[in-house]
Amino acid sequence: MxxxxxxxxxxxxxxxxxxxxxxxxxxxxxxxxxxxxxxxxxxxxxxxxxxxxxxxxxxxxxxxxxxxxxxxxxxxxxxxxxxxxxxxxxxxxxxxxxxxxxxxxxxxxxxxxxxxxxxxxxxxxVDPLKKLGPEPLGPQFTLDAFSQALGKRRRIIKKILMDQAIVAGIGNAYADEILFWARLSPFRYAHTLRAEEVEKLWRAIPETLRWAIGEIKLRVGENLFDKEIRDFLFVHGRAGAPCRVCGTPIGEVLFEGQRTNYCPRCQNVSQPVR
Ligand SMILES: [Zn+2]
CATH class of the missing domain: 3.20.190.10 (MutM-like, N-terminal)
Structure with a gap:
């Protein structure tokens, strides 16, 4: 998608x-x-x-x-x-x-x-637009607004990133990439994030998306495309391949029918999930 x-x-x-x-x-x-x-x-x-x-x-x-x-x-x-x-x-x-x-x-x-x-x-x-949260590349996506939206939710942060009412436009692939960029385990719960981790995640969202826009543009130029261009991603869709940062094989789990990829080492996944 x-x-x-x-x-x-x-x-x-x-x-x-x-x-x-x-x-x-x-x-x-x-x-x-x-x-x-x-x-x-x-x-x-x-x-x-x-x-x-x-x-x-x-x-x-x-x-x-x-x-x-x-x-x-x-x-x-x-x-x-x-x-x-x-x-x-x-x-x-x-x-x-x-x-x-x-x-x-x-x-x-x-x-x-x-x-x-x-x-x-x-x-x-229009109904679906009424329900959308802020644009992650826009001025309304502030650290304060994001921290408040996370609140003390007992929800896995990957699911929060994909919740269009909290931040608009992110799906399964870029949620994985953003968490890698922020060096956070996709299995952490929002209420366990320290303030500095929330800030790191907040920064990673627009940085990852802007980087991806640039990479896609480099590959397609002025053309349109009929399938997602994802060859430059660090973790999503790379299960078993060596992490481009540390060489550890990229991990994969399926939950709720969706694939989640992560680097166990860079994202500290060996830490107990709280
Ligand atoms: Zn790694």
């Missing part, structure tokens, strides 16, 4: 291609895709795209007359941009054709197809 760094690069690269273009035609190709607004998204026709922003794992396409198309790619969705003359594949669930004879297409090759879009005039009133 794409996370904040992937979406930031997609956002930037799509903006370079699409801003200032007008929509000439819309085709919604899967019932249930549109969560808010007319199911055929007809109001988009004729509107010019002014901006693309991101909130958590949602991309917000801002069209003229304050019309917003919000897109959540969920698990398997990807965005494709190219010439309208290219054949539309069976797994394409949304096509926005632009005035320059190019299409922006939402493609969902895996099942279940659960990507979602909303058409609205005020994104702050």
């Amino acid at each position: 794409p996370e904040l760094p992937d979406l930031e690069v997609i956002r930037e690269n799509l903006a370079a291609r699409l801003l200032g273009r007008a929509v000439s035609c819309v085709a919604v190709r899967r019932p249930g895709l549109v969560q808010a607004g007319p199911v055929d998204l007809a109001p988009l026709v004729g509107k010019t795209l002014h901006d693309i922003t991101r909130r958590g794992k949602h991309l917000l396409f801002h069209f003229q007359e304050d019309l917003f198309l919000i897109v959540h790619l969920m698990r398997y969705g990807w965005l494709w941009h190219g010439p309208s003359r290219y054949e539309i594949t069976k797994t394409t669930t949304l096509v926005l054709s632009f005035s320059d004879a190019t299409d922006l297409r939402l493609i969902e090759p895996g099942t279940p197809q659960i990507a979602a879009v909303w058409l609205c005039s005020d994104p702050s009133q």
Whole structure:
């Protein structure tokens, strides 16, 4: 599933291609895709795209007359941009054709197809956006706010990092990377963190995400991509491979159906879990 760094690069690269273009035609190709607004998204026709922003794992396409198309790619969705003359594949669930004879297409090759879009005039009133916590790269993500959100929760810190209501945009892969960057065990509980550890974790969040954005950008340049680019990560997806810092084999556990990778040595996992 794409996370904040992937979406930031997609956002930037799509903006370079699409801003200032007008929509000439819309085709919604899967019932249930549109969560808010007319199911055929007809109001988009004729509107010019002014901006693309991101909130958590949602991309917000801002069209003229304050019309917003919000897109959540969920698990398997990807965005494709190219010439309208290219054949539309069976797994394409949304096509926005632009005035320059190019299409922006939402493609969902895996099942279940659960990507979602909303058409609205005020994104702050859309349910999934109402529930989001601060953006980790924004000014509202302060140490005070983060410490308060952690509070004395008896929750595993990895789960807290993935809780979109506490901090927006982080999923399974970057939660692992952030914990490695902070040199904290993914199995620690929030209430056991000392103040200096909370600060270290808070700093690691934007640092890790900014680093990842740069690494992805280096690999894709101006292009889009149809699967996550994760070859540069230190721990996630590297079970058994030597840690790039200390050489210890990267560990892996499954809990609640999700893979967690960590370096037992760098992240001090041999410490008893309290
Ligand atoms: Zn290590």
